[in-house]
Amino acid sequence: MTLGRLVGRRLLIGAFILAVVSVLVFGASLLLPGDAARAVLGRSASPDRLEIVRAQMHLDDPPLLRYLSWAGDLLTGDLGSSTVSQEPVLDLIAGRSGNSLLLMAIAALVATPLSLLLGTWSALRRDKAADHLTSMGTLVLASLPEFVVGIVLIFVFSTGLLSWFPAVVSSTEGILEQPAVLVLPVATLVLAVSPYITRMMRATMLEVLDSDFVHQARMNGVPERSVLWRHAVPNAIGPVAQVIALQLAYLAGGIVLVEFLFDYPGIGEGIITAVDARDIPTLQALVMLVAAFYVLVNLLADVVGVLANPRLRTAGA
């Protein structure tokens, strides 16, 4: 199967999954106890006003019709308005998704080279103290929930021992006007995803270093430095690429607790605010956005995995 067909097929499956997800997300709102009109107007609303708002929100239409109109609006970019602030959900999302993407992009750009180097270094010192220390350190870090790591970082670098970086984001300025606030959330996310990449890089490097062509290169008198950087590392990165892509997808979930912890105005914090306020239109849009991102990045991971492993390409994966 050619790469184009593979990507096309995966995109089609992805679109299908998202369509089913949208039914699920919309269906969830139908199951809500109480009705959305009452949520907008509050407990003391009069029956007349409830009736009017219900008609405005098309709450009395059959569920299928409501789903179709909701899904149609979603596809055309009309995400409705927040039942809390009455602002269009789209405005709310635009700023937040930019902030979240910034956070994830910096975390990925820091974590990837760091973990690749650490994994390579660990593999080169196989079974020495440094290797065991890396192995144990990554295992411990991989166990810890992100908010635990984040709170410890806040204690050490912000409020407790040192006061180097701010622990919360000021809501009056944009993120870029206060770059120092990015340090601790990024560090938390880097510590969350690096262990997996590091361990995978170490494992594949051990395999590559043990392979025939590396032995061959050494016997042919290729200097060790170039054996490592010209031959071994490029061959090890392929299989690791899929893990890197999967960790990017993981970040989409990881940001939820981290953004809440640092009061970071992103998608994750938006989801929690929407859950607390039972702001369903906002929640639906944000959850769909995360699902779309998640499905897309997982698709990317699939494709990268196939590219890195040519055998899968011919196996019709």
Place this chain on the structure above:
Amino acid sequence: MSGAPPLGGGGPSVDPGTADLAPGLLRRSWAVGRTKVGLALTLLVVAVAVVGPFVAPESETGFVGLANVRDAPGTLFGTDNIGRDVWSRFLYGGISLLWLSALCTIIGVGSGLLVALLAGYSRTWVDEVLMRTTDVFLAFPAIVLALLFLAVFQPQPWTVVLTVAAGHAPRVARVMRAAVLDVAGRDYVRSAESMGLRRWPIRLGDLLPNVTGPLMVESGLRLTYSVGLVAGLGFLGLSGLEADQADWGQMINENRVAFEVQPWAVLLPVVAIGLLTVGTNLVADGIARAAAGTDREVAE
């Protein structure tokens, strides 16, 4: 692995089908150093959570002084956000996390295993339908799925358990289905089929006993994630417990605003949660290494 036992079901010369059987695997896991460390950490935290309520100096909800005082007289770790004893709240607050996480793991792994046994050994449309269903649930990060559920069904202990378990089930189903598929083609399954055994007896009698290795690793991992998720939801203020109940996740939520003046009320539960997740994950890793029959890094 250097410490492989010379005798018993785990020896390399035994039929590979029985090599995964639990007793042998447990013994080999024990020989991996980190299993012992992990178990010690886990038991330490469990002991604190179980014994804690009996040795707490104050009651769970009683007021002992002003709010957020770090060195309130007569207290070990000061008072919390409304003036309760932090040390006593900490001692009371572990047990809810333990049993909620345990339930999430049992339900999540159990239902995932059921799906895997059904899908991995059906060779019909059932497999396809079940796996495409897991795809849909895998389209969300676990925490986002949990938040969507909790927005619809108000946070209650049982809704929290079900949402976290629902996040685990498709992931467990994936891993265990692969393990079941691997076993399903082996000779002893073929011979059971040729003897005319029906599908469920084969699933429970031949397949299940031979996937205990991956099942135990998966259970350990899911327990680690359950602790993180349940505590994380508590940290978000969505634990679903009574508002004044002491709970480690909820304690972090209540006291995080005053973290700078009174760090203990946050740090004690954070450290306990951290030790617990590290402990359970070390055990899971120890079992994984023993199951892979190697003391080396397990790839993937």
